[in-house]
Amino acid sequence: MNSTMEEEISKVQSETDKIRDEFPILHQEVNGHPLVYFDNAATSQKPMKVIEAITEYYTGYNANIHRGVHYLANLATDAFESTRNKVTAFIHARENREIIFTSGTTDSINLVAQTWGRQNIHSGDEILLSMMDHHSNIVPWQMIAEEKGAVIKVIPVNSIGEWDLSDIKNLLTSKTKLVAVNHVSNSLGTINPVKELIQQAHALGAKVLVDGAQAVVHFPVDVRDLDCDFYCFSAHKLYGPTGTGILYGKSELLESMPPYRGGGEMIKTVSFSGTTYNEIPHKFEAGTPNIEGVIALGAAIDFAIELGWENVAQHENELLEYATAKLEAIEDLKIYGTSSKKVAVISFNVEGIHPYDIGTLLDKQGIALRTGHHCTQPLWDFYGVPGSLRASFAVYNSTEEIDLFIHALQKALTMLR
Amino acid sequence: MNIAERQEEIIGEFAMFPDWMQKYEYIIELGKDLPLIDEKYKTDDNLIKGCQSRVWLHAEKTGEGLVHFTADSDAIITKGLVALVVRVLDENTPQEIAAADMGFIQAIGLHEHLSPTRSNGLASMIKQMKMYGLAFTSAQGEMNP
Numbered sequence: 001m002n003s004t005m006e007e008e009i010s011k012v013q014s015e016t017d018k019i020r021d022e023f024p025i026l027h028q029e030v031n032g033h034p035l036v037y038f039d040n041a042a043t044s045q046k047p048m049k050v051i052e053a054i055t056e057y058y059t060g061y062n063a064n065i066h067r068g069v070h071y072l073a074n075l076a077t078d079a080f081e082s083t084r085n086k087v088t089a090f091i092h093a094r095e096n097r098e099i100i101f102t103s104g105t106t107d108s109i110n111l112v113a114q115t116w117g118r119q120n121i122h123s124g125d126e127i128l129l130s131m132m133d134h135h136s137n138i139v140p141w142q143m144i145a146e147e148k149g150a151v152i153k154v155i156p157v158n159s160i161g162e163w164d165l166s167d168i169k170n171l172l173t174s175k176t177k178l179v180a181v182n183h184v185s186n187s188l189g190t191i192n193p194v195k196e197l198i199q200q201a202h203a204l205g206a207k208v209l210v211d212g213a214q215a216v217v218h219f220p221v222d223v224r225d226l227d228c229d230f231y232c233f234s235a236h237k238l239y240g241p242t243g244t245g246i247l248y249g250k251s252e253l254l255e256s257m258p259p260y261r262g263g264g265e266m267i268k269t270v271s272f273s274g275t276t277y278n279e280i281p282h283k284f285e286a287g288t289p290n291i292e293g294v295i296a297l298g299a300a301i302d303f304a305i306e307l308g309w310e311n312v313a314q315h316e317n318e319l320l321e322y323a324t325a326k327l328e329a330i331e332d333l334k335i336y337g338t339s340s341k342k343v344a345v346i347s348f349n350v351e352g353i354h355p356y357d358i359g360t361l362l363d364k365q366g367i368a369l370r371t372g373h374h375c376t377q378p379l380w381d382f383y384g385v386p387g388s389l390r391a392s393f394a395v396y397n398s399t400e401e402i403d404l405f406i407h408a409l410q411k412a413l414t415m416l417r
Numbered sequence: 418m419n420i421a422e423r424q425e426e427i428i429g430e431f432a433m434f435p436d437w438m439q440k441y442e443y444i445i446e447l448g449k450d451l452p453l454i455d456e457k458y459k460t461d462d463n464l465i466k467g468c469q470s471r472v473w474l475h476a477e478k479t480g481e482g483l484v485h486f487t488a489d490s491d492a493i494i495t496k497g498l499v500a501l502v503v504r505v506l507d508e509n510t511p512q513e514i515a516a517a518d519m520g521f522i523q524a525i526g527l528h529e530h531l532s533p534t535r536s537n538g539l540a541s542m543i544k545q546m547k548m549y550g551l552a553f554t555s556a557q558g559e560m561n562p
Contacts, residue, residue: 357494360494372469
């Protein structure tokens with residue numbers, strides 16, 4: 001190894017150490033071993049900046065937002081609304097009234113299904129999903145399809161875990177009212193060519209909802225460039241808190257949609273002879289929202305931007321390549337999802353061994369992986385297995401942690417074979 | 418040996434293992450050693466659906482009025498845990514099974530496997546075994562509760 005390469009590696013290590021220092025939870029032992037957290041696709045860990053934003057809100061300016069005339073209410077409202085502006089810039093929306101705060105991606109999708117869907121989907125209409133979609137982007141559409149007598153169509157998946165678009169002309173037709181697909185597969189890591197599909201859908205008059213839950217932490221998203229009609233994501237997969245999510249919608253669509261939940265904040269005037277609704281975004285934000293969650297999401301977005309997308313991509317790709325090579329060297333190990341366009345997620349099984357057994361023994365060695373169907377049962381039905389082990393990496397993970405994981409995996413396999 | 422004595426015996430066995438990995442090596446051995454259920458009983462009716470690993474359970478009453486259990490799982494660790502539970506409850510009276518306190522799981526430090534989030538079917542299996550106990554108690558001699 002020459003000296004420049006060594007310098008390069010030690011630079012990367014010290015950068016990663018600096019990032020890790022921001023995440024107190026990572027510095028602990030689990031079952032007598034240093035914690036290796038590779039379940040980032042389920043939820044990311046939170047940097048101090050996000051934790052402090054919540055504490056500062058409750059210790060400094062907790063108040064209900066929008067209606068108050070007093071000092072604290074103004075501070076809280078400003079902090080809450082500043083996140084709306086940050087999200088607008090973060091995903092390149094046109095204006096901040098296109099950003100609706102929800103409780104998470106699932107809530108965002110249900111909102112669209114129950115408002116836009118109920119208004120626009122009729123008997124005989126078609127909704128196009130893909131085989132790799134998360135249950136939360138399947139079930140809300142099944143519910144509305146059942147209610148309306150609409151038909152669900154499904155884009156199949158090919159052997160390397162990409163959309164198989166060979167039959168797309170028969171799947172996406174003038175009958176299609178809505179296409180709802182994920183930007184990145186949570187089970188496989190595949191980055192789907194949503195922009196091309198959106199163009200094709202729009203040419204046939206269909207609207208497109210993109211589930212971006214797994215995308216926003218890995219690469220910059222531009223909803224205007226994608227030209228999607230709706231884009232959904234959760235704060236907690238983006239270094240932010242749980243219970244907070246985003247629904248982006250084009251303003252003309254949001255304006256045309258009926259309200260979802262009734263209550264305070266979403267009205268203009270209320271009387272028993274009739275109620276008028278507030279403007280967007282407030283029309284969809286009934287009741288006291290998750291104020292601290294939204295404020296902390298603002299801190300999480302600041303953190304993500306300060307990391308720098310190029311640094312994130314470079315580091316995560318390095319982790320993905322390093323781990324993939326190490327796993328491929330293990331006998332009888334099969335990786336699901338081998339597209340060249342994927343984020344740092346690796347789903348795998350070892351022939352003849354149940355993923356639950358491996359996951360249990362990894363846990364005993366301090367390694368946190370996910371086992372199971374990852375809420376994508378149709379995808380695993382396609383692969384003919386009940387589920388997999390999934391290692392998903394974040395910017396604070398290191399190649400040293402991958403070495404610990406591989407060592408623990410080999411020990412587990414020795415015990416189980 | 419009654420249910421309590423069998424549990425004491427298992428607690429004694431696990432006390433010999435100083436660390437987690439040795440406990441699990443033993444559980445895996447139990448899982449590997451025991452062909453627990455007749456293939457004809459591995460039906461959907463006998464399947465206890467956990468989220469991840471599947472457990473099959475079959476119960477029948479013996480001539481002496483005791484309940485005989487056979488069970489299996491597709492995951493070897495779950496199968497080992499199942500083997501322990503069957504060892505404790507097998508061939509007892511329906512009343513004893515329905516009233517059994519399964520404290521040994523906590524005592525040997527494996528209670529995490531009973532939490533609903535583990536989704537391994539073990540907690541549901543124990544519940545089902547006690548249901549068989551109750552059903553056999555109320556409907557003496559009937560095979561299917």
